[in-house]
Amino acid sequence: MDFNRIMTRVQAILKNPKATWPVIAGEPTTVRELYIGYILLLAAISPVAAFLKLSVFGVGVPMMGTYRMGFGAGVGNMLFSYGLSLAAIYLVGMVVNFLAPTFGGEKNDLQALKVVAYSYTAAWVAGAAQILPWIGMLIALAGSIYSIYLLYLGLPVLMKCPSHKAMGYTAVTMVAAMVISFMVSVVVGGLFGGMGMMPGGQMNGPGQGSFDKDSPGGRVEEWTRKMESATREVEQAQQSGDARQQSEAMGKMMATALGNDGQIETLAPERIRAFLPEMLSGYTRSSISAERTAAMGFQISTATASYENGSGNTLDLEITDMGLARGVMAFAGWFGVEQEKTTDTGFEKTYRQGKNFFHEQWDSGSGSGEYGTVAGERFIVKISGPAVDIEVLKEAMKGIDLAALAALKNEGVKK
Incomplete structure (x- = not known):
């Protein structure tokens, strides 16, 4: 993970997005490289800030004093929301790729993940401001709005949709992103009484680093491997022209994104x-x-x-x-x-x-x-x-x- 490279890219996409998007579009990369070299670090900003606010600094409650979430609960919520956000990013990327033909664009699963990941940069960075008093929420909101703008600028470049259709493409994508975030929150909240929180190349090639197999990072790496494999199956299905094969491949990809090894028919x-x-x-x-x-x-x-x-x-x-x-x-x-x-x-x-x-x-x-x-x-x-x-x-x-x-x-x- 090249920290200096990440910071340079963050500054570029935030300060000069119109010039940066074409550079991003032409960069060769893989799902693993995107996660290990960019997403894993930036996606951690908001969960860490939330932990500091809730468990370290505390939240002022009018007429009652300062409330602090227990340290163990805070760490658990932080890690869980972080893990789920990594999956959510991939799901939103799938939506962007799926919608591309609808808005005159070209399907490309890797470019879709890139446009989502780099668009989220503003929201991720602004998420650090939530540790501040009331103004922190305003900064976080501003970051989210700017991320939408970044997505609007990036879709025509990476997904090759006509510029006049970028607004509709962006709007539908953001609605889908909110639905995905809501579904994750509902599922997790339903499990444990409100714990829910808010998104191919070769893996482990020669000379590349990796996490311990049984560590959280190792699990994420294994998940990205499976996602790359599922992505290749979708590509093969699209090339075959078989509608049924395409539907099954897309269903398998959705299952993999949610941490499953296949589709599931629930009990009658x-x-x-x-x-x-x-x-x-x-x-x-x-x-x-x-x-x-x-x-x-x-x-x-x-x-x-x-x-x-x-x-x-x-x-x-x-x-x-x-x-x-x-x-x-x-x-x-x-x-x-x-x-x-x-x-x-x-x-x-x-x-x-x-x-x-x-x-x-x-x-x-x-x-x-x-x-x-x-x-x-x-x-x-x-x-x-x-x-x-x-x-x-x-x-x-x-x-x-x-x-x-x-x-x-x-x-x-x-x-």
């Missing part, structure tokens, strides 16, 4: 429904439902049930097959995500035991809580409702055959 409603027992720790099932929904090639299956006891108390059980979104769990594993916080009336924590994640949330004021886990890095299981304490929910979880559910983690996976 009747299959996932079978894991909702009639009795649950002395509670009798009073209602049950299951469904499978799909959009943009993604499937999610959900089964829910309510249980009542003789005292009129109710527990709700929900099992979700995340499908392709299970790859998010891989990112969580790479970066060792954990969280713990306490309040005057309860606590919330997310932790890992072995290969499994667990989430506990309890509010003594309302006498209710939630206990959840992830089986087989694919199935989210949550039990919630009023109880004497969190142990009641943990005991109820024992009534779910988690081992059998985890055994289905590879069912429906299409290599």
